[in-house]
Amino acid sequence: MKQVCYFERLLDAALFARTLTQDGDIALTRIDREMNDTAVTDALAMVHGYHTRGSRSLIPAHFVIDRDFIARCPNLLAVCTGGAGYDSIDVEDCSEAGILVANQAGLNAQAVAEHAVAMMLCLTKKIAQVNQALRRDPDLDRFAYRNDDIFGQTLGVVGLGHIGARVAEICQTAFGMTVLATHPRLNPDQAAQRNATLVAFPELLEKADFVLVSCGLNDETRGMFGAAEFARMKPSAYFITIGRGGIHDEDALARALQAGQLAGAGLDVWRQEPPPIDHPLLAFDNVLASPHIAALTHQSAQKAMKGAAIQWRQILNGEFPPRCVNPNVWPKFAERFEAIMGRPASGHPG
Template identity: 45%
Template sequence: MTVNRKRLVFFERWFHPVAEDILGAQDDIELVRLHYGDPEPENWSALASACGYQVAARTELKEPWFGTAELLSRCPRMLALSSAGAGFDVIDVEACTAAGVIVCNQSGTNSQPVAEHAIGLMLGLTKRIAFTNRALLQGTAQDRFRLTGSNIMGKTVGIVGIGYIGRLTAKYCRAFDMRVLAYDPYLSAGEIAARGAEKVDFATLLEQSDFVSVHCPRTDETLRMFGAEEFARMKPGAFFVNTARGMIHDEEALLAALQSGHLGGAGIDVFDVEPPPPDHPLLHFDNVIATPHIAGATHEAVHDMSKAAAEQWLALLRGRVPPRLVNPEAWPAYSARFEEIIGFRPDPLLAA
């Protein structure tokens, strides 16, 4: 009996080899590893015959292998693109929908470590952990009261985007008896209350929060949503934390708000260019803790994300509705293309 093998391509490696173990063992899936250093014509040839493309995270992904309209135009058999993590800003979702290509992500699979990281940055900033460590190393810690930090207990935190990660961050903040505000225009006050926060508008969140923690995706709507005006509106001495995506905040505006002393500090896991160069000015403030987009990349999380991605590909390529579908509006056109390319009709969307 002839097996209808579906080609799935990826560049270099998955976050964790468990994905290759799962997918490589399937008779009906041809898993193909590509390399950025190989000749472009060879990579384009492999992509042109693929039904699926696992797109690497932005930090590792190289041009021209983003999920663009141009890539789709050169891949007539392409049915689905999947991002490595929760974010899918490396994929042009609108172009995919127009082409009858579905987009998936791994939303929810690394929520816990990112929320933990956000709390860790808040604690590190208020307790001045990085600064006091450097003071000890530099021999300038003789007067310990000069290094005094503050509590987060009872303070107000404003969460921007209260999805999987935001709601866990809210939960952890409540363990410190913090007042939790949330700005999320896509959720009602009741839905936000069920996630452990009080719904407020963006201006109120900025004005009332001692900590602002960003947990929204990077989209056209959220790009540069934190600029000079927004930082100026934050409480004097407040802390800004971004574990979501670079370019949601304007780095120059954040730099100015820190230089002026208006903000008390910042915890930044994401940058416009990743990793940032060693001379990046934000890395040289005593009241900034910076990490290299590592919040969601714990040992446990990279395993879980890769396993979830592999299992989603199994479901998708066998005609089932993937559990983390980003653009359900593409399903009708996708279903017709799937039947034409694979030979049978996938499940209806309502079966999800």
């Protein structure tokens, strides 16, 4: 029997389990942070596949998938995250061990893109501020809440993947916006196909009315936004992030807002999730905050859970998965698959 184990929570556990186990050849188990170490070790010793959260900030350090974790899983063939991010996984350690890494990139793109655009609209229209003011001030002066259109403005996208490209398409099509982007592995023609003009990072900061962070957290992006980057943005610009906590310096952002260097910020991701209620950024009226919920729509959950379960079935059948993060591991994975499963892997990287 093939064994898949997941950590703590799934967006739709019933749908995931039903799709994964439909042929009766895969068993699904669960572990969580409250289990004692012996129980966790016993469970991990059996697993062929491990499904975890993508954000490192949401899991205890000893559940991060690194060399030490892998040592507890002698039969582990693959690890997957429930969303696009995978900073909870040390991909290099997995690749060295012959373990395939996959995510659900693209399956939640519509939900997260809508959340980003909603933040842009809410901030520039001052919807959150006037909503609260209307409830507390009987003599509200509506002219004090004069706001702006986003039509025709400039969006700067940092990370033009599935989500960034969808935001670019929405903003260009619906709001006639100029879209600039920076992405280390795209050329200008590829960026144009995703409705954006590729520019250098400093130029994007200087020209954009909205700077959207939609990239993952890695060694290239960690600490990418600090005091110097916020100072380079327009005082009328908004900083929006649906990427990962740790890409921007939260203290530097608070100082920039306090100094009037930015018009506001929309934050769905945090260094600590959820952030403490006394977090300095939560004190600003021009900061729109949410606790990493951009992907948590009913529709996105169904798409991600069904897609994840189908991908697990493919992996455990020896097929190359559609959302593989480390494709170069395939030859080593195939060797381990045959040794553990007793039959050769049938797929290969496309």
